[in-house]
Amino acid sequence: MPDSRFILVTAPAKVNLYLGVHPERDERGYHLVDTVMTTLDLTDTLAIAPSDHLMVRTVPEADFPMEENTAWRAATAMGEAFGREPNFAILIDKHIPVRSGLGGPSTDAAATIMGICRYWGIDPTDARIDAVARSIGADVPFFLYGPPAYFTGAGDAMQEIYRPLTGTPVALVKPLDGGVSTAEAYARFDANPQELPELEGMLEAMRTHDEQQIFAHVANNLAAAACELAPEVAEILTWIREQPGVRAADVSGSGAVVFAVCDTQMAAEAIALSAINDHGWWGQAAKMGEGGPVIAVG
Template identity: 35%
Template structure:
């Protein structure tokens, strides 16, 4: 059995530039990965997809599941006739802006590649990832990167070196399509005007940016604004921002003690909100 991690993906900044004729959007983003998230286990055996974990109930294990689609596409691309027993252990909230489904699909591709002796950087594997969704190539890469185009033209950047982070979701699912539909189509400028990638550090680069999807997401789920305000007022916060199209927000901290204190403070006020105390790599 091969087990692959499917960590949460966070957008440190996300600038939307324009809507494309193909329905996608040209954007620029800085993304990093958390230490924790879901996991995918794959073995040769009777064909099945089993979903476990605290968020299993939010997913269908049918053919439309991204894990199932990744397995089907992999076998078709590489001519694999073996059948697979797959388990997705789901610990990240569904439809929450942290790339859970994309990370699960990428982990499935990596696990299948390991199982069948295919390199993780095989061009065919990357091509499969692109057919599954705009975020899947980034999750397949699994490293801090700058993305433009649809977010899938990737340039690796320095990571944050296990910086303490707190992820919080207020328990609302926000539709990515609905958030993009409410974007006002105003280009507020590039993520980086001049300079080289991260020439003043990835965190400084992120601090100079923004998330253009935050205002439309707050229109759909006003609790996001409340959550961000609560995160921003915690001691030791370096950056508090919504990730992706929401509703998960995150805060980066100077140290683990500050992160843990913030987690306790938020739990005391909103015990039902999902929280993940982790580190950004």
């Protein structure tokens, strides 16, 4: 690519259709996890352009140093992996809430990796790319693949990819303020481990694209920890399961977002509006997507 050009990368959010956290940990100290994830059409947008040094900014502005941002870490890791200076200016237009369980930091990292691959002419299937992604966070490899997938390990080892559930309506609701720290959720889980949900039914349903059975097997044994840390999440989960048109609902990841798979987009939008207007929560209607980061050249 000519250095004068910039690229825009859309970075999708995700929900965990299934999350089973094991009490056991791997050699890195991470909990062993089984998870099935799918992307959403709720996205951050990254603008990436060549610069004389690495620079990362977010809109709205983050309340922590940019050196701690996953996009910065991803760019730095790419430079180390490929022996090049990651001199890029990266602007992230944030729409995915932080500490929500929707994978915002991870998808931003994956989008950064894919954008740098485009600039440097690197094949995204290069084994070094997966290693870079795993070094940033457990969900980052998923966002490189994009379609619904089953991951093991610490949630970073892809096992199976499935046909997308494109267009399936989803309502997203969370407390207006605050969120749930992933580290605190896992610490609370350790204090009171929850039984693993049944997994094989979800995997078989994903393999056969049986939507009724997929949504019948939605489960998350980290949800109890999220609800204990943020009781309002438990309130939202109870409320959303009672709303018309809801096929399945649970906490996404470690929270604080509760997602509801809905019969229609109208039902999803009605839930989001009611959450905002009647309860003062954050609400958003979305749809399930079909892929990972999308790159447009400016």
